[in-house]
Amino acid sequence: MKKSRRSPARPPTSRRTSRSIRPQDSPAVPNSENRNLDWPAIVSVGGLVLSVIIVVVASTFTSCGAASDRDLARKGQQSDRYTAAVGQLGSDTLETRLGGIYALEQLGTESTTYYLPAYEVIAAYVRSRFTLTSVGCDSRRPQSPPPAPQTPLDFDLFTAVEVLGRRGADESYVPDLSGICLSYAPLINATMRRINLARANLVSVDLTGANLTRVELSYAEMTSANLANTDLTWSNLHGANLAGAKMANAGLRGAQLTMAWLFSVDLTDADLTNADLTGANLDGANLTGANLTGADLSHANLTTATRVDRVQWPRDFTPPR
Numbered sequence: 001m002k003k004s005r006r007s008p009a010r011p012p013t014s015r016r017t018s019r020s021i022r023p024q025d026s027p028a029v030p031n032s033e034n035r036n037l038d039w040p041a042i043v044s045v046g047g048l049v050l051s052v053i054i055v056v057v058a059s060t061f062t063s064c065g066a067a068s069d070r071d072l073a074r075k076g077q078q079s080d081r082y083t084a085a086v087g088q089l090g091s092d093t094l095e096t097r098l099g100g101i102y103a104l105e106q107l108g109t110e111s112t113t114y115y116l117p118a119y120e121v122i123a124a125y126v127r128s129r130f131t132l133t134s135v136g137c138d139s140r141r142p143q144s145p146p147p148a149p150q151t152p153l154d155f156d157l158f159t160a161v162e163v164l165g166r167r168g169a170d171e172s173y174v175p176d177l178s179g180i181c182l183s184y185a186p187l188i189n190a191t192m193r194r195i196n197l198a199r200a201n202l203v204s205v206d207l208t209g210a211n212l213t214r215v216e217l218s219y220a221e222m223t224s225a226n227l228a229n230t231d232l233t234w235s236n237l238h239g240a241n242l243a244g245a246k247m248a249n250a251g252l253r254g255a256q257l258t259m260a261w262l263f264s265v266d267l268t269d270a271d272l273t274n275a276d277l278t279g280a281n282l283d284g285a286n287l288t289g290a291n292l293t294g295a296d297l298s299h300a301n302l303t304t305a306t307r308v309d310r311v312q313w314p315r316d317f318t319p320p321r
Contacts, residue, residue, distance in 0.1 A: 081107055082114055089125050097156045101125075105163045118165055123175040126160050130180045158187060165191035165211070174216070218256075287311050 078205055081103060088100025094293045099121060108118030170202045176196045183203040196216040206226045213231055218238040222245055231251040238256050244264040257272075259279045269289040281301045289310040302308075302320045313319050 012146060062221065078107060078111055078114060082117065084122055085118075089121070093153065094156055098159055101156060101160050101163055103168075108167070111129055119164060119173065119175060122160050122163055123177060126157065126164070126177055128180060129154075130157060157182075157185070161187065161195075162191055164195060165193050178216075292317075 028311055073105050079294050085100045085107065086105035088096050088103065091097050104118040104122055108115045112152045115295060129283050138289070149269045152251045161177075164177070167173070167175075174194055174196050177200065178196050178198040180197070181201040182205050183201050185202075185205050187205060187207050189209045189272075190207065191212050192207075192212045192215060193213045194215065197220055198216050198218045200217070202217075202220055202225055204223070204224045204226075207230050208226050209229045210227075211231050212235055213233045215232070215235045217240050220240045222239070223241055223243045225242065225245045225249050227242075227247045229249045230247070232255050233251050234254045235252075236256040237260050239259045239261075240257075241261045242265050243261055245262075245266070247270055248266050248268040250267070251277050253271055253273045255272070255275045257275055257277045257280050260277070260281070262280055262282045262285050264284040264286075265282070266286045267290045268286055270291070272290055272292050272295050274294040275292070276296045277300045278296050278298045279300065280297075283301055283304045285302075285305045287305055288307045291312045292314055293312050297314060297317060305320060308319060311319065
């Protein structure tokens with residue numbers, strides 16, 4: 001009996017691996033149709049966000065508007081203060097005029113806009129009240145000191161000059177007080193730096209201990225002035241008449257004294273380091289202890305200087321005997 005021939009057995013096939021994966025067997029992917037959205041909540045949140053944005057923007061514009069309003073108000077107040085201060089200078093009472101001067105100084109300190117106008121008004125006030133036609137002054141160079149004025153110098157003049165001298169900020173601004181009359185004025189320890197006093201009448205003025213650094217004093221009339229311990233560093237005294245002036249211990253470092261008239265001036269222990277004395281007339285001057293190191297004495301008249309003890313002369317200079 002013949003045995004039936006069997007075909008080789010096939011390895012069993014896993015239904016799971018051979019069965020194709022159908023879409024319905026994949027994990028469900030949510031879509032817009034099966035999402036359960038809470039639209040009222042979304043709209044509420046969106047409205048809240050929009051409201052916050054609107055509030056922030058409105059606050060920003062309100063803040064800018066408020067700042068602009070404050071700036072306009074401040075400018076308006078400054079304008080009113082300036083007008084009021086200028087008006088005070090015309091008052092008949094000293095206290096009111098002083099208030100106007102101090103108000104202008106304060107305004108010039110606070111505002112760059114009113115810096116020049118404020119100080120210019122003060123300078124104009126000084127010029128208008130103390131010109132060469134004032135009591136005791138003469139527009140021509142006097143041959144002898146004029147008579148002392150009968151009325152004392154108003155305190156507001158001293159204050160106005162002090163305010164001009166102690167100004168800050170804009171160092172390029174130089175108040176113009178050229179040609180004014182300050183003869184016999186008591187300006188002890190005054191601060192008058194960087195002021196134009198060219199051709200001013202300063203006869204017998206008392207500037208003891210004053211600060212006159214970088215002051216323009218060309219052709220000023222300063223006979224018999226008291227300048228003891230006065231700081232005149234880098235000041236211009238070209239052609240100034242200082243006959244008989246008291247200048248003991250004065251600081252004149254780098255000062256311009258070209259063609260200056262220094263007849264009988266007391267320069268005891270004065271500091272004239274690097275000063276320019278070209279063509280100056282020091283006839284009868286007292287130079288005891290003066291420091292002339294580095295000074296230019298070209299064509300200066302020192303032949304009749306009365307006292308030259310302890311003088312520090314410039315290098316290579318032959319002092320008078």
